[in-house]
Amino acid sequence: MLAISAANSHFIAHLPASSNDPNPLAKPISNKPNHLQILKKCTHLIQFKQVHAQFIKTPLHQSNTYLSKLIEALVDYGELPYARQVFDQVTQPSTFAFNTMIRCYGTNNLGHDGIDLYIRMRHQGVDADNFTYPFLLKACSGLKQGKGVHSLVVKDKRFSSEIHSLTSLTTFYCSFGDVGSARLLFDSMPERNVVTWTGIIKGYVKQKRYKEGIELFNQMKNYGVEINELTLVCILSACANLGSLEIGQWVHEYTDRKRIFLNPKLGAALIDMYGKCGHIDKAYRVFKTLPCKGVYVWNALIGGLAMHGYGIEAIKRFREMQGNGIKPDRITFIAVLSACSHSGLVEKGKEIFHSMRKDFGIEPGIKHYGCFVDILCRAGLLNEAYEVIMNMPMEPNAVLWGTLLNSCAAAANVELAEAAMERLMVLEPCNDGNYVLMSNIYAVKKRWNDVARIRKIMKDVQILRNPGHSLIEVDNVVHEFMVGDGRHPCSEQIYDMLEKVVITIKECYF
DNA sequence: ATAGGGTTAG
Structure with a gap:
């Protein structure tokens, strides 16, 4: 049963009766209650619990929309076990109710509970609908046991060509790195949209198969599929890791041309791309134009400065960020500490490292x-x-x-x-x-x-x-070099230049 | 109520 603590009932007993009181329980639940609206007025966990304590005595608590709203609200407050209790009190949960509960397990990384609940759902003779498998597959993210869901989807004529279920399946395969299976499915799909394409591209990028990701992006463009912020973020990440300035710059121009808003994540991806492609000045320029600078954006900039050896500048930005009310996270500290190491800032580095726990409550x-x-x-x-x-x-x-x-x-x-x-x-x-x-x-x-x-x-x-080797892309041509390699047509000039560089470095440091 | 987002030490 639901446990309403003594403190809670005390709270109920003393509810003021005035009609403009924001407390949802201020008004007694009338004969004709609009229970959904009452739920909407709840702003605190305790209120949700109280509302439910009232409704549990009525048949209203079986209502689909009411149940799912309440369960979601409880889960938002980190009360998933309590939400499950509420769910279990329903005598005949609908498909809708099961879907909601499975989705909550998914968003809380409780995949096994999601699978168990799905099994119970089918056991009780409750039919799946086109929402069930996307939720279930999200819950199965990273769990190979979820492979069985593939056959469930394929066997059911209603879903075997349904875009949401199939897209979920491809991202499910990507979730544990099996891009090959994802791709097979992707290629066989009767219909694909921007989400399907972005999902598979992300799968390749996550596996560090950047070139294949970019290749798919080009295909996507050729097919005339819509491209949005999420797609561009994935592509920028591929560019950053490949050092593909040209494509990265194309993305930047594309956002300009299409007037795509540079939200913090897209902005951070752009900054990171410019930083990793050697253009910290351009990274800076993007940084300055961003209207919302979230922690991602600062991290990308500080990380870029660190890579380029601008340690003092990185620390300055680190302080400025805090001055702007942005709390550093664990990634910020990785960026700022690596800035210290690349710039030889030993004392600063020690100080910042020790301040992590002391001043920011972040365990190194x-x-x-x-x-x-x-x-x-x-x-x-x-x-x-x-x-x-x-x-x-x-x-x-x-x-x-x-x-x-x-x-x-x-x-x-x-x-x-x-x-x-x-x-x-x-x-x-x-x-x-x-x-x-x-x-x-x-x-x-x-x-x-x-x-x-x-x-x-x-x-x-x-x-x-x-043997040590390195690659560089110039004008869309990739040049590869190995230790002691003399095969490049410009080999002689390259070694001449290398010697000059080494001499210059020696002049600076010795 | 459906599916996809960035940064992470040699």
């Missing part, structure tokens, strides 16, 4: 520790970095040990390098770079036996050395 996660260790390592404070790694509240991963190993190579610190390497052989046994670094350190120290030992391990574990 492993990535924050990663940045912090990087700050110490780049500053040459290897022992301090080692201490931090050893005393972290979580298990250090390969990134942490790799950071340390990298710096040990620069400083030729054998002891700490060995400590790091010992862990890396377990955490990342196939990473060729670690072995190469370790053997290089031994070589600097002229410890040839150890060099041979590492080489032997590499041979025994059959680690293939991956």
Whole structure:
């Protein structure tokens, strides 16, 4: 049964009777109650509970719209178990009621409960409708057990060509990285719209298959499918990761031409794209034009500044953001801490790292520790970095040990390098770079036996050395280079330029 | 009441 606490009934007993009182229970529930309107007036959890306590005695509480509104409201207040109690009191829940409950499980990452409820629904002979499978599939997001839903949808003639159910199925496959299955389904669909297209593009982008994502986007344009903000956000993310300035810029111009409003998420995606494509000035320009600068927008800018080595500027923006009443989140701290590490701001970095918990109530996660260790390592404070790694509240991963190993190579610190390497052989046994670094350190120290030992391990574990390579796109042509590669037609000029760059760097720092 | 959104340490 519903439990209304003593405090609550006290509250009911003393409700003022004046007619303009905002309290929904101020007016007694009349003979002809408009229960939906009463529900609409509720603004606090306690009021919803009280309203229901009154209605439970009447048949009204079985009404579909009433039930779904109440359940949704309760779930919004984080009262999902209570919402389920309300649901369970209904003697014959309709399809509508089941759909609502399943959807709430989905939005609260309780997929298994959603599946259980669906099974119960069918067990009780309640029929599914075209809303059921989109909700159920969203609940199944990331759960491979949900694959069975595919056959349920296909077997039912009503849904086997229905766009919402099928689109949900494709995004369901994407939710655990199976873009292949998503694509098969996508290609067989009788009808697709902007949501279907964006969903599959997002699937590719999430799997880092950026080129295929962009290819689909081009097809989408050719088919004349509508393109909206969400589509563009996905494409910008692909551009950012590919360094595809041209396409990214095209997107920017497109938003201009079509007068698409740069909402915070689209704005952040644009800033991120410009930052990652090397144009921090353009990122800045976009930033300035955005009318709403949410935390996403600030994060993208600070992250861009960090990447470009503008540490002081990043910290300035970090402060300015707070001055504007925007609360930094965990991503902000990753951005600002990496700004400190790339700019050698050790003291600032320490200060900000320690302020996370103290001033912002954000518990540092492993990535924050990663940045912090990087700050110490780049500053040459290897022992301090080692201490931090050893005393972290979580298990250090390969990134942490790799950071340390990298710096040990620069400083030729054998002891700490060995400590790091010992862990890396377990955490990342196939990473060729670690072995190469370790053997290089031994070589600097002229410890040839150890060099041979590492080489032997590499041979025994059959680690293939991956030659370093990089790609760059110029005028829509991708150029690829490998270590010591001389195949490029402009190879000679490229090496000449490289030498000049190295000389310039040396002049600056030595 | 249906399906799709950005940023994350070597």
